[in-house]
Amino acid sequence: MLKLYKTLGWAALVVLTHSACTSSKATKKSGTAPSTETTARPKSSESGIKSYSQVITKDAKSDPGLFTIHKVGEKYFYEIPDTLLQRDFLWITRFAELPAGLGGGYVNAGSSVNEQMVVWQRVDNKLLLRTKSYSATAADSLPISLSVKANNYQPTLYAFDIAALSRDSSGYVIDVTKFFLSDVKAISGLSANLRRDYKVNRLDESRSFIASAKSFPMNIEVRQEMTYDASEPPSNSATGSISLVMNQSMVLLPKVPMMPRIDDYRVGYFNIRQIDYGSEALKADEKTYIRRWRLEPKDVEAYKRGELVEPVKPIVYYLDPATPMKLRPYIKAGVEQWQKAFETAGFKNAILAKDPPTPQEDPDFNPEDVRYSVIRYVASTTRNAVGPSVSDPRSGEIIESDIIWYHNHLRSYRNRYLLETGAANPNARTLNTPMEDLGEMMLEVITHEIGHALGLPHNMMASAAYPTDSLRSGKFTQEYGIAATIMDYARYNYVAQPGDKGVRYVRQLGPYDHYSINWGYRYLPNAKTPEQEVPTLSKWIEEKSGNPLYQFGSGNGGHDPYSQTEGIGRDVVKASTYGLNNLKRVAPQLYNWTAAQTNDYEDLSELYDELLGVWSRYIGHVATNVGGVYENRLKPSQPGYIYTAVSSKDQKASMDWLLTHAFTSPEWLHQAKISRNINPANQVESIRSLQVRHLDNLLSSARLARLMENDVNKVGYNVLDMVRQLQNGLWSEVYTGKPIDIYRRNLQKAYLERANYLLNVDPPQPARTFGAQLNLNQSDIRSVIRGELVRLQKQLRSTGSRSKNELTKYHVEDALVRINLILNPEKK
Structure with a gap:
């Protein structure tokens, strides 16, 4: 989790190549490197x-x-x-x-x-x-x-x-x-x-x-x-x-920096940036280098022949002495799972995990010593794990890394396991998750955090690499996992349905991991400068061009449906439908799997709140299709466009899905044994806040601006199409004459509030979309919102106030007053 990537304490096993410092505490007095400068x-x-x-x-x-x-x-x-x-x-x-x-x-x-x-x-x-x-x-x-x-x-x-x-x-x-x-x-x-x-x-x-x-x-x-x-x-x-x-x-830092490797935004690596004023370009040239450990083969000639060769200095992580014994095998396996990826890069035994040495084995061992990298086990209620590293700002060489595992983190994984896979996975239907399953989760989390420490950021596009229905196949998921990389936030297989046989539910290393490690770590002995490596590195990327298994997407911007956090499967609508179906199966059982077993409501309350969060994530995945723009990272030498709008058909279908699954009254969430036992009155407000969050997101300035761009890109689904479809769906009772229930009344009021914001409130700073400023006053957004409100006003006057339901009638009258004030703010 990325956001945050620096940790307490120091440890590093890697002994810096260009230092004359010795490792023994007894010899530390003379452990300084000679200098070429005298004073x-x-x-x-x-x-x-x-x-x-x-x-x-x-x-x-x-x-x-x-x-x-x-x-x-x-x-x-x-x-x-x-x-x-x-x-x-x-x-x-x-x-x-x-x-x-x-x-x-x-x-x-x-x-x-x-x-x-x-x-x-x-x-x-x-x-x-x-x-x-x-x-x-x-x-x-x-x-x-x-x-x-x-x-x-x-x-x-x-x-x-x-x-x-x-x-x-x-x-x-x-x-x-x-x-x-x-x-x-x-x-x-x-x-x-x-x-x-x-x-x-x-x-x-x-x-x-x-x-x-x-x-x-x-x-x-x-x-x-x-x-x-x-x-x-x-x-x-x-x-x-x-x-x-x-x-x-x-x-x-090393006296002689490692030769850096030039970054390429088509492959995901953390990086460092420098401005080179000595460049021959007609401007200061920005140089970007990836962050990576220094791995050099012991036997260069054997490496050239294609043999697997051990590195001069492997990457080694020690376990914290405080680590519970039952968890140690999983943590070590999580570290060494990367060995296969490094074999793709030509190295064997490139990364190792070791138990903490005894005082007799290494009297100088101290987690704060930068020569030791340590996986720290922290007694904390924090639910997290992080995998930062410290790198040389001159070259990007990773000097040291500590992985932090917080004690309570497995509780989060247990909860998600129950909620997202419990419908199809009997092992997940309990608060006492089997140790084998918990160990597998911990192993994969450690692998993910080690990936960060190796220089790899999140690759949110990898979860869209696989066809959604393939995630219901036991054969496919056991071989390929549920995403093309461990570096995505594809934690669990929520697509698998009851009756699917032999399906893998927990993430694992994927093909992108082998590809990215090879790209970043393969030793190129014939290249003497970073620039000499570029043709080979670019060739490797372009050989994989167009193959979704090897694409990179950061997930930033919120515009690409293929590059989203916590999602799996190529078709986000289908994946969210499967996930929602499973959630509807889990909700009625939540009481039986928790409070009925513990005679306590604490776990039930916690899991129900998290269930609402899971439902919200499924909604968010589909919402990204509306005004969505796919991003394909390309260089000018490659054919195609970097940005391509989601098709008109898919945008319209996604809005239909949202109106059906996000903005109707979610009666399935109202479980009396839950809501009437965990709080006195919060059910309606909890649903309202989630629905309104997605409504406001759909009507954000940035999304509306992308929809306006659809006009010039000939997509066929523009800002008017979206706002009209949304408004008609949200106010459908006005056309059918049905009573409006409390969830819908809240949602309709929220729609009017958002319309007022878009029409009458000038943001403190101009809205931005893809880095460009958007002037609301000079855009079609206010014209569309105003026009649709006038249309809604006419419909409410015509049919809305005739309802026989008194609350509905009052609500419509209130809505008419609100609309009048929005259209005529000077009357306030």
């Missing part, structure tokens, strides 16, 4: 610089590593080797602990606040910690590099007085206490927006302290507890304070 050192007799023994006294507690950290009383000192000045470091700031509600509940422990590259520089008797950016580059040999440096001058985060020289004068001692106890914005957990929202006045240094500082061969980890005075804190308001624990990580 004239100040003399200890110079003003302000004391002797080493005066600063680092015999009472000092020292921790050798990348820098030696000394604690003397309440002060912390860094002893920085001269060889590490001017070296590139990556500084990552993350939340370690935070108060409830911070950031509206969307920020978690482990969330990254900032990543920046830094260097240490000496100027006279000071050491400067300065940021460094690779977002603007030019080769040092080119004259323009002088301008790049002059016009991209980086700020100094802090200036430290040199307190002393090292014993052998090979380094510098600085006091870092004040730095970590000051409100340095670049490493703070409180953004300007949070400071404004919570009315933060200042950092209270008297209530702030350094909790710990640890040095490892490749990284330094510091934890600070920071307390701020705040007039309106997100929680514990009586204290007038916000306390945070921040984790500051500083990681040494």
Whole structure:
């Protein structure tokens, strides 16, 4: 889940190739890489610089590593080797602990606040910690590099007085206490927006302290507890304070960056971006490189012959010592499931999972050590798992990755398993899901998160790769799974119907995973520059062009019916129909599968709320067809168009489906044993809020703008067709003379409110569609809404007020008043 991809703690097994640091804690004092730069050192007799023994006294507690950290009383000192000045470091700031509600509940422990590259520089008797950016580059040999440096001058985060020289004068001692106890914005957990929202006045240094500082061969980890005075804190308001624990990580980057691989938007990879001012193009050239681990074959000649070869340094994940024993086999299998995909790229044993070493096996093992990548098992009620990584901003090389598994996450998967597959899958019809099934779910979630850590983003188009009815076939699903990649949010097979035999219900690796790993990780020994790789990489893509198994779609924008989160199957209408049929079978059994077994309503309430959410997702999948635009990622050398509107026939049919399944009164959701036992009065409001959400979505400015484009693209289903079909369907009782029930009355009022918004409310910013601004005043949208409201007004006056049902009559009279005020807002 993507949104969010940075985590607490540090671990990395991968030993960086270009570092001379050793792995033993005992040898950490000498574990620094040589530098090609030298700097004239100040003399200890110079003003302000004391002797080493005066600063680092015999009472000092020292921790050798990348820098030696000394604690003397309440002060912390860094002893920085001269060889590490001017070296590139990556500084990552993350939340370690935070108060409830911070950031509206969307920020978690482990969330990254900032990543920046830094260097240490000496100027006279000071050491400067300065940021460094690779977002603007030019080769040092080119004259323009002088301008790049002059016009991209980086700020100094802090200036430290040199307190002393090292014993052998090979380094510098600085006091870092004040730095970590000051409100340095670049490493703070409180953004300007949070400071404004919570009315933060200042950092209270008297209530702030350094909790710990640890040095490892490749990284330094510091934890600070920071307390701020705040007039309106997100929680514990009586204290007038916000306390945070921040984790500051500083990681040494390889002296020689890995050769990067140029990104191609037709294959999904996380990436880094740089502006190359040394390009021969007539403008600054943007270079985009993928994020990936450094994998190089041990035997290049055997690799060239097509043999499977082990990498020089495999990707290794250690399990957290806190991981329950019964879950360990599934977690390790989830990691190593990627081995098959790496074999497609020519590597064997490229990724491994190991139990945590004992102190006897590895006395230096520590999850915070950047040499170790760890799958952390967190005792938290959070229902989530995340798979972030940290990469070298110069090349995209992934340096380290921690996978976070939160203890309660399997509860979410159990619930979805019951709701989405319970109609056809007997194993799912219980709160006590069999361990084998839970283990399979955990295995696949770990595989998904490892995929992120390998550089792969979500590919939401992969769930539309398979024909919908193929998902009802046991033979097909057992071989191909339910989507073409594990990186989609295709969690369960909700298409399978009762009676379908041998069907797979849980996702798995698919053909796209093999394809994308081969594209990103295959070693190309004959290419000496990133540009020399491009012809081969493009050829691989174009060989798969037009094959839905190998297409990529991010799911962003909400316009492509083939690229949606949580969907499966090529035909979204058919898939949602199957899913809805299953949900209608599950709803009447929900009480029997929960409260009747536990003699408690907690699980029933939770699952019923989630059932409403599943129903809403099925609706949303179909709604995307209306005003939908398919996106096919192409380069100019390939035939065809990138954007193609959904056919008129499919858009109209989808609107018919929505009027039948989304906007009618959902009596099947009213289960008396549920609604009358979990809340006093919320059934009508719950349904109203979901229906109105989809109604407003259909009548969004962006969707209406896409429908207007259908006119010029000769699609045949335009904004007037859609609004008229929607309005006629929503107000069908006016034409038939039937009473209007409470669900429909609510929905019709919501329609009028949305019409008023589109006609009379100017958005604070112009609406956007595909990045272009939409001017509502100068578009057909207001003309269509006004015209259709006038038509509705005439119909209501003609037939609507004759109803014998008193509530219906009052509702129609109220609607007429509302319409009059919408059309004549000056009368309000």
